[in-house]
Amino acid sequence: MIQVKGLQKYFGKKQVLKDINCEINDNEVVCVIGPSGSGKSTFLRCLNALEVAQGGEILVDQFKVTDPETDLNLLRSHVGMVFQRFNLFPHMTALENICLAPISVKKMTRQKAEEKARELLKRVGLSEKENSYPHELSGGQQQRVAIARALAMDPQLLLFDEPTSALDPEMVGEVLDVIKSLAHGGKTMVVVTHEMGFAKQVCDRVFFMDAGQIIEIGTPQQIFGDATNERTRSFLSKIL
Amino acid sequence: MLSWFRTDIIVEYWPLFLEGLKTTLELTLIGVFFGTLLGLFLGIGKIALVERGPWKWPVKIFVRIPSQLYITFFRGTPLFVQILLIHFALVPLLIHPDEGFLIQGDWALLLKREYGAFISGALALSLNAAAYIAEIFRAGIQSIDKGQFEAARSLGLNYFQTMKLIIIPQAFRRMLPPLGNEAITLLKDSSLVSAIGLAELAYAARTAAGAYSRYWEPYLFISFIYLLITLGLSYGVHLLERKFKNS
Ligand SMILES: Nc1ncnc2c1ncn2[C@@H]1O[C@H](COP(=O)(O)OP(=O)(O)OP(=O)(O)O)[C@@H](O)[C@H]1O
Ligand SMILES: [Mg+2]
Numbered sequence: 001m002i003q004v005k006g007l008q009k010y011f012g013k014k015q016v017l018k019d020i021n022c023e024i025n026d027n028e029v030v031c032v033i034g035p036s037g038s039g040k041s042t043f044l045r046c047l048n049a050l051e052v053a054q055g056g057e058i059l060v061d062q063f064k065v066t067d068p069e070t071d072l073n074l075l076r077s078h079v080g081m082v083f084q085r086f087n088l089f090p091h092m093t094a095l096e097n098i099c100l101a102p103i104s105v106k107k108m109t110r111q112k113a114e115e116k117a118r119e120l121l122k123r124v125g126l127s128e129k130e131n132s133y134p135h136e137l138s139g140g141q142q143q144r145v146a147i148a149r150a151l152a153m154d155p156q157l158l159l160f161d162e163p164t165s166a167l168d169p170e171m172v173g174e175v176l177d178v179i180k181s182l183a184h185g186g187k188t189m190v191v192v193t194h195e196m197g198f199a200k201q202v203c204d205r206v207f208f209m210d211a212g213q214i215i216e217i218g219t220p221q222q223i224f225g226d227a228t229n230e231r232t233r234s235f236l237s238k239i240l
Numbered sequence: 241m242l243s244w245f246r247t248d249i250i251v252e253y254w255p256l257f258l259e260g261l262k263t264t265l266e267l268t269l270i271g272v273f274f275g276t277l278l279g280l281f282l283g284i285g286k287i288a289l290v291e292r293g294p295w296k297w298p299v300k301i302f303v304r305i306p307s308q309l310y311i312t313f314f315r316g317t318p319l320f321v322q323i324l325l326i327h328f329a330l331v332p333l334l335i336h337p338d339e340g341f342l343i344q345g346d347w348a349l350l351l352k353r354e355y356g357a358f359i360s361g362a363l364a365l366s367l368n369a370a371a372y373i374a375e376i377f378r379a380g381i382q383s384i385d386k387g388q389f390e391a392a393r394s395l396g397l398n399y400f401q402t403m404k405l406i407i408i409p410q411a412f413r414r415m416l417p418p419l420g421n422e423a424i425t426l427l428k429d430s431s432l433v434s435a436i437g438l439a440e441l442a443y444a445a446r447t448a449a450g451a452y453s454r455y456w457e458p459y460l461f462i463s464f465i466y467l468l469i470t471l472g473l474s475y476g477v478h479l480l481e482r483k484f485k486n487s
Pocket of ligand 1: 011016034035036037038039040041042043
């Protein structure tokens with residue numbers, strides 16, 4: 001599904017990603033962990049070209065993300081993204097948030113899009129909230145709407161950037177449950193997270209990032225059990 | 241007590257004042273309308289940026305830089321000078337019986353004689369307002385959280401869809417108060433076009449003043465009218481501010 005070769009990213013003179021190499025398979029769930037500022041978000045945002053890479057190659061499905069000729073809108077319509085701060089559109093109801101892209105990008109009829117949106121709202125447990133505006137919803141509810149919004153485009157790949165970090169502790173569970181159900185439903189997902197319990201339970205592989213590099217890759221058992229790299233171990237010992 | 245105030249002057253020139261008020265309002269409405277339209281494109285143009293691909297340089301050279309130059313020029317020079325420049329230099333270039341770029345022949349002659357000053361005045365006010373409104377749009381757009389733009393783009397919406405469906409609707413609410421203030425400025429600034437002989441309110445006052453050599457009455461009278469409209473507009477702006485503060 002994803003191939004990354006020699007990815008380099010600079011902000012000004014500062015190098016934030018240094019030679020990232022990895023592969024992610026179809027239907028695989030990958031968690032990206034690592035200290036703050038290590039480049040996890042930047043890596044994720046390079047995958048759907050929200051950030052422009054300065055070097056290397058990214059292949060997502062059939063899309064050469066780093067090729068200037070690539071239709072980025074088409075790529076992005078196949079890649080869902082869920083943000084830390086939800087980023088729902090405040091002037092639209094939950095239903096309208098979800099219908100927007102199917103109608104204006106996929107040219108679906110409004111009726112069909114709404115049908116689908118209601119189905120998705122049901123799936124994230126918010127059927128009764130379709131006419132609520134984002135400011136009328138709790139953080140956990142907003143994030144679940146945001147997940148439904150990403151799902152509405154039937155993405156082949158889902159990217160999550162710390163989806164629960166902005167939530168009050170009592171709402172983390174409800175959002176993680178939704179993400180878990182997606183993982184078991186066979187979607188390819190890349191999840192940047194600080195929820196180590198979630199990572200242990202749900203993902204197939206863990207990427208540990210530090211200082212702009214992927215330092216270690218392994219199954220949760222390997223990483224959380226006996227990480228080989230010193231930096232991985234010291235990071236995990238600090239947070240576990 | 242007010243016996244020194246010769247209301248008969250106002251009464252005698254009433255039709256002229258009325259005509260002038262109509263022209264002033266027309267100029268303001270035209271200025272707000274075309275200023276907003278053009279200002280929208282200039283405001284977006286000023287911050288348009290393509291990070292990579294074949295559009296990067298064309299957008300910069302043909303959209304971003306011209307928008308910036310336009311805004312800098314119209315905000316950096318006096319409106320009065322702009323009016324003179326447009327009336328005596330630009331419009332004759334465009335509308336001229338012999339060599340007009342846009343309109344020639346008898347029609348140009350007629351247009352110029354009947355509406356020359358109005359065209360120039362409306363054009364100058366619109367072009368000037370556009371520069372200020374562009375800055376209002378730019379500030380409004382930049383005040384929207386970057387996450388909104390990213391969320392829209394990550395769903396596959398293109399730049400124009402994102403602007404039209406997500407950014408502008410949110411920015412517009414915040415822009416209503418400054419747009420209202422721009423309308424007030426425009427109303428007052430429209431008095432400057434009396435210099436090219438356009439019969440708006442200030443021109444009507446000047447005519448009445450000239451005929452009687454009395455200055456208090458006509459100028460106080462139009463001051464009162466301007467004040468009435470600007471206060472009305474401010475109140476409207478205030479109501480809008482209140483309305484959108486809650487939502
Ligand atoms: N738009 C930007 N401009 C300049 N520097 C940036 C920008 N975005 C990120 N950086 C820098 O790049 C580095 C990596 O940032 P990134 O957000 O990818 O880290 P992260 O691993 O996601 O951290 P966190 O866990 O805090 O979210 C940081 O040093 C950050 O300061
Ligand atoms: Mg981050």
